[in-house]
Amino acid sequence: xxxxxxxxxxxxxxxxxxxxxxxxxxxxxxxxxxxxxxxxxxxxxxxxxxxxxxxxxxxxxxxxxxxxxxxxxxxxxxxxxxxxxxxxxxxxxxxxxxxxxxxxxxxxxxxxxxxxxxxxxxxxxxxxxxxxxxxxxxxxxxxxxxxxxxxxxxxxxxxxxxxxxxxxxxxxxxxxxxxxxxxxxxxxxxxxxxxxxxxxxxxxxxxxxxxxxxxxxxxxxxxxxxxxxxxxxxxxxxxxxxxxxxxxxxxxxxxxxxxxxxxxxxxxxxxxxxxxxxxxxxxxxxxxxx
Amino acid sequence: xxxxxxxxxxxxxxxxxxxxxxxxxxxxxxxxxxxxxxxxxxxxxxxxxxxxxxxxxxxxxxxxxxxxxxxxxxxxxxxxxxxxxxxxxxxxxxxxxxxxxxxxxxxxxxxxxxxxxxxxxxxxxxxxxxxxxxxxxxxxxxxxxxxxxxxxxxxxxxxxxxxxxxxxxxxxxxxxxxxxxxxxxxxxxxxxxxxxxxxxxxxxxxxxxxxxxxxxxxxxxxxxxxxxxxxxxxxxxxxxxxxxxxxxxxxxxxxxxxxxxxxxxxxxxxxxxxxxxxxxxxxxxxxxxxxxxxxxxxxxxxxxxxxxxxxxxxxxxxxxxxxxxxxxxxxxxxxxxxxxxxxxxxxxxxxxxxxxxxxxxxxxxxxxxxxxxxxxxxxxxxxxxxx
Ligand code: SF4
Numbered sequence: 001x002x003x004x005x006x007x008x009x010x011x012x013x014x015x016x017x018x019x020x021x022x023x024x025x026x027x028x029x030x031x032x033x034x035x036x037x038x039x040x041x042x043x044x045x046x047x048x049x050x051x052x053x054x055x056x057x058x059x060x061x062x063x064x065x066x067x068x069x070x071x072x073x074x075x076x077x078x079x080x081x082x083x084x085x086x087x088x089x090x091x092x093x094x095x096x097x098x099x100x101x102x103x104x105x106x107x108x109x110x111x112x113x114x115x116x117x118x119x120x121x122x123x124x125x126x127x128x129x130x131x132x133x134x135x136x137x138x139x140x141x142x143x144x145x146x147x148x149x150x151x152x153x154x155x156x157x158x159x160x161x162x163x164x165x166x167x168x169x170x171x172x173x174x175x176x177x178x179x180x181x182x183x184x185x186x187x188x189x190x191x192x193x194x195x196x197x198x199x200x201x202x203x204x205x206x207x208x209x210x211x212x213x214x215x216x217x218x219x220x221x222x223x224x225x226x227x228x229x230x231x232x233x234x235x236x237x238x239x240x241x242x243x244x245x246x247x248x249x250x251x252x253x254x255x256x257x258x259x260x261x262x263x264x265x266x267x268x269x270x271x272x273x274x275x276x277x278x279x280x281x282x283x284x285x286x287x288x289x290x
Numbered sequence: 291x292x293x294x295x296x297x298x299x300x301x302x303x304x305x306x307x308x309x310x311x312x313x314x315x316x317x318x319x320x321x322x323x324x325x326x327x328x329x330x331x332x333x334x335x336x337x338x339x340x341x342x343x344x345x346x347x348x349x350x351x352x353x354x355x356x357x358x359x360x361x362x363x364x365x366x367x368x369x370x371x372x373x374x375x376x377x378x379x380x381x382x383x384x385x386x387x388x389x390x391x392x393x394x395x396x397x398x399x400x401x402x403x404x405x406x407x408x409x410x411x412x413x414x415x416x417x418x419x420x421x422x423x424x425x426x427x428x429x430x431x432x433x434x435x436x437x438x439x440x441x442x443x444x445x446x447x448x449x450x451x452x453x454x455x456x457x458x459x460x461x462x463x464x465x466x467x468x469x470x471x472x473x474x475x476x477x478x479x480x481x482x483x484x485x486x487x488x489x490x491x492x493x494x495x496x497x498x499x500x501x502x503x504x505x506x507x508x509x510x511x512x513x514x515x516x517x518x519x520x521x522x523x524x525x526x527x528x529x530x531x532x533x534x535x536x537x538x539x540x541x542x543x544x545x546x547x548x549x550x551x552x553x554x555x556x557x558x559x560x561x562x563x564x565x566x567x568x569x570x571x572x573x574x575x576x577x578x579x580x581x582x583x584x585x586x587x588x589x590x591x592x593x594x595x596x597x598x599x600x601x602x603x604x605x606x607x608x609x610x611x612x613x614x615x616x617x618x619x620x621x622x623x624x625x626x627x628x629x630x631x632x633x634x635x636x637x638x639x640x641x642x643x644x645x646x647x648x649x650x651x652x653x654x655x656x657x658x659x660x661x662x663x664x665x666x667x668x669x670x671x672x673x674x675x676x677x
Contacts (some may be wrong), residue, residue, distance in 0.1 A: 067371075067403075085400060086318075087346065118315070118344035146326065148317040149343060161317070161329040161343050168343075268497055 007090075021048035026078045028125035033072060037223075037231020039190030039216025042074055043137050046196035047108070054201055061104045061204075062096055064089040066113035069143040069218075073108040075143045087118030090125045093132045101275055104133070104204060111138040111152040115171055117152070126209050128274040133203040136173060137190075140219035147221030156256045158225040170255075177211040178250035178267050184210035185250065185267040189238040190217065192263070193201060199265065208273045215242075215255070215263075226257075292468045293674035297428040297460035300467045301367065301393045301453070302327035304435035306337055307475035308391075311362035313344040314353035318372040319405050320457045321395040325367060347372040351390075357389035360549055361487025363443070369457055370397035373411045377418060383450045384419025385513055386497060389482075390450040394631065396559065396610075397457035398645040406459040406646020407558065410611035412587070413619045419513055420526035420590040421451040421520055424558040426544075428465040431455040433537060434585070436470075439479050440527045446519035448485075454587075456560040458646065478534045489641065517589050524586055542591035544583040545598055547573060551580025553661045554599060554635075556624060557608040558584045561642070561649050568654035579658045584620070596627035602635040604661040608673070610643045617668065636666040642673035643651045649674055 011020045019025055025048070034040045051061065056077040065074035067086035074081035080103075084092045107114075114122055114136050115212040125132060141159050142148040149159035149166045151175065156165040177185045184206060186199045196214065203210035217223055217234030228234050246264040255261045272280075294409070296305070302324050305313070313332075315325040325343070332341045340357075344350045349366050358364040368376055373394055385391050399410040412422060423438055425431040432500065434453050442451040455461060486495040501509050521542065528539045543560070547569050548554065555565045562583035572579045582598060599605055609618025621639035628634040640657060643649045653673050 026600040083403060086375075117344065136441050142322075145319050145322040148322060150347060160322075160326040160339070163330055163333045247480065 012102070014185045019045075021045065021052060024048045024051060024078050026076055029076050032076055035068060035218075035220040035232075037133060037217060037219040039139065039214070039218070039231065039234075040069060040073070040137060042190045042193055043135070043196065043216060044076065044108075046193050047106075047135065047200050048077070049111075050197045050200035050204060053197065054204055056104070056204065060102070062093075062104060064093045064096070064105060064107050066109040066118060067140070067144070068110040068113050070108060070110035071144070072132075087113055087116070088121065089113070090118060090121035090132070090134065092128055094121075094125060097130060097132055097275075098170050101131070105131075106204075107134045108134060109134075109136060110143070111136055111140070111151040111173070112142045115151045115173065115176070123176070123180040126177055126182040127185060129181065129208045129271050131208055131273045133200075134211070135200070135203075135212045135214065137216045138173060139216050140221055141179065141218060141222040143218045143221050147218075147225060152220075154255055156257055157222065158224070159222070166179050172250070172254045173213045174253040174266055175250040177213075181209075181271075182211045183208045183267060183269040183271040184265075186211070186265040187213040187215065187253065188213040189235075189263060191235045191238045191240050191242070208271055293468055294464050295428065296323070296464050296469050297425075297431050297455050298395075298430040299327060300432040300464070300469065301435055301455065302331070303469050303474075304432045305365055306331050307470070307472055308363070308365065308436065308439050308479050309337045309476070310365040310391075312337055312340045312354070312364045313366060314341065314344050314350045314357070315366055316344050316347045316368070316372060318383055319346065320397060321372065321393065322370040322460045323461070324393055324395075332498055333528055347375040348379060350377040351383065354390045355379055355383050355386065355388060356630065358383070358390050358484075359386060359487070360489045361484035363482040364390045365389075365392060367393040367395070369395040370399055370405070370411045371655055373415055374399060377415055380415055380418045380420055380450060382498065387448040388450060388512070388515055389448050391435065391438050391442050392450070393431070393455075394452045394454050395457040395461045395625040396454050399585045402483035404645040405457070407459050407560075407642060408610045408644045408646070409454070412452070412454050413611045413613065415452065416588060416619060418579075419449065419517065420588065421447075421449055421517070422454060423585055424454045424587055425460065426560055426562040426583060428455070428460055428463075428467045430585075431460060432467055433531065433539065435478055436475060437527050437531055437539070440530070441520065441523055443482050443487075444519070444523045444527070446600075447516055447523050449516050449520070454559065459560040472665045474534055476530065480656060485569055503526045504559070505590045518583040520589050521586070521591060539585070542584070542586040542594055543598070544581075544585065546581040546583065548580040548582060550578055552603045553658050554580045554582055554605045555608060555658060556582045556584065556605060556620065556655060557601075558587060558620065559610065561608065561610070565654050567651045568658060569656055571651065572658055577605070577658070587620075590627075592623070592627040594633055595624065596634075599624070599627075599635055600631065600633050604638065604664065605635045606638045606640050606657050606661055608642050609642045610641075612644070612670070614639055618670070636664075638664055638666065638671060639668075640671045640673050641675075647674050
């Protein structure tokens with residue numbers, strides 16, 4: 001993916017130091033706490049542009065986050081949002097979705113939150129094909145608590161708890177989601193802002209469990225300890241190493257340090273959702289009435 | 291040798307000297323640095339510990355229980371929500387009489403979410419069956435980590451022990467600490483002799499079985515014997531620590547200007563430092579005030595505390611957490627201590643410092659001053675609250 005430089009005048013809000021999607025942001029909470037060069041800001045922007053492009057009423061979307069740097073997302077968006085305890089955004093979203101099936105529930109959280117402490121919930125939501133969107137910003141470590149190794153830290157990755165390199169097998173989130181039954185699985189990097197936006201739009205309009213992994217730089221912790229340079233250098237790394245291959249076998253999407261890795265949409269299937277199957281069961285028991 | 295270090299580093303140093311066989315941890319603010327320091331020791335070969343970076347605190351305590359039942363010396367550290375998640379297994383550790391020692395970087399429980407200091411986490415674990423000790427400083431956190439290890443592993447005790455140190459106030463601030471040299475520290479802690487370890491395959495044992503109404507009650511009663519053995523052992527271990535180090539930790543609490551005091555603060559943790567300054571200021575002005583700083587919180591030394599406070603006119607008991615629908619937990623203990631005594635001070639319950647709210651010397655001098663004319667009653671009073 002070569003980086004094309006396009007000269008374009010920035011939107012007027014940017015010149016005034018404001019965010020073009022300000023209508024979706026709790027401006028009283030800004031400036032955010034994220035580090036310079038962090039990938040989180042662009043992922044949130046892509047989400048907001050997706051909302052805007054679909055013309056979604058903010059009242060119809062709830063954003064649920066767990067704990068960690070990504071956990072802060074829920075606090076910055078001007079929508080119904082909830083900052084859960086560590087690892088529990090998916091159970092919260094499950095309850096929300098069952099109580100208000102018409103509302104869109106978007107879980108926006110990090111790899112540590114969703115796949116370590118909350119890993120169990122993820123596989124069960126995917127298995128049930130619960131009608132929620134899960135956006136996981138994967139920065140390969142626990143950023144907020146100071147850069148400890150987590151379930152996605154690549155082999156050899158240096159973290160505060162693995163100072164000579166991680167020797168534990170990490171999760172391949174794409175493969176995990178697909179194996180757990182997720183009917184929509186995609187992965188992009190935080191460099192791919194337009195593709196991210198498009199993926200999120202797809203997720204927001206489709207039925208069923210949809211999972212998006214966003215590989216994002218954490219220059220303060222993972223980047224620094226692994227000598228990956230500034231945030232921009234990490235984006236350059238993505239530009240050089242991320243290879244788009246839609247429909248690739250999820251088993252082939254492992255991320256290895258220094259090696260090319262696959263991005264794209266890997267799974268996109270129609271499966272009956274939890275809610276539909278629930279309604280069918282009710283109809284069956286009521287003698288065919290839905 | 292005196293060094294400057296944070297409370298985290300002080301605890302990590304004590305852990306390095308104890309050199310447990312297994313440490314299982316999950317990173318959580320503000321405890322995570324203990325795990326980081328310890329990971330460095332492990333990876334630099336300074337200790338032979340197996341460090342298990344697990345996927346949640348529930349797993350951390352579960353791994354500790356497994357390792358401890360297998361016969362290992364085990365330690366961990368956590369804070370706040372992390373402890374909340376551990377509590378299910380902490381009860382089990384206590385009932386299995388497993389001497390797991392842990393640092394608890396005290397921090398408010400959610401919600402609202404808050405990462406700063408109070409004692410709601412320690413109070414949550416109050417009835418779990420673990421020993422609880424509160425440290426005023428990084429030095430005390432260091433010393434009591436060594437002491438807790440001996441205490442927890444004592445044959446009559448064999449219970450998990452929590453060393454509480456105030457999150458951020460102690461964990462992150464740099465203080466002067468004088469750790470022991472490795473040799474005397476290691477000698478003091480000694481080696482651990484497990485009983486009925488799972489790994490003793492020649493003498494197979496069963497851990498964690500079912501106990502129905504026919505035996506559950508007796509087993510819980512037997513657990514009481516363990517916690518009842520703590521006070522005497524605590525004093526014994528303190529004495530041995532003094533012998534080994536010359537450090538004078540005597541008793542279940544520190545009595546500061548208490549002997550002739552008429553008005554007294556009772557407090558746990560780092561606020562005791564602030565309270566000492568407040569007491570000194572008022573003493574300089576000729577006021578008879580004092581402080582009782584609790585070290586051993588569980589089991590609670592009822593008789594000794596009552597004895598020490600029996601001559602006092604007014605006592606302000608400071609709780610750094612609310613026990614909703616009840617008096618503060620520490621206040622309730624102090625009130626219980628006087629339940630069977632005729633001579634008792636007037637007791638007042640103050641809630642302070644929730645969610646990291648700063649408690650200043652002025653707050654405490656004011657509290658001590660207002661005690662003079664305060665009318666006793668069951669209502670909660672608040673220090674440093676905007677109302
Ligand atoms: S620690 Fe890492 S993930 Fe967290 S805000 Fe900073 S750069 Fe981003």
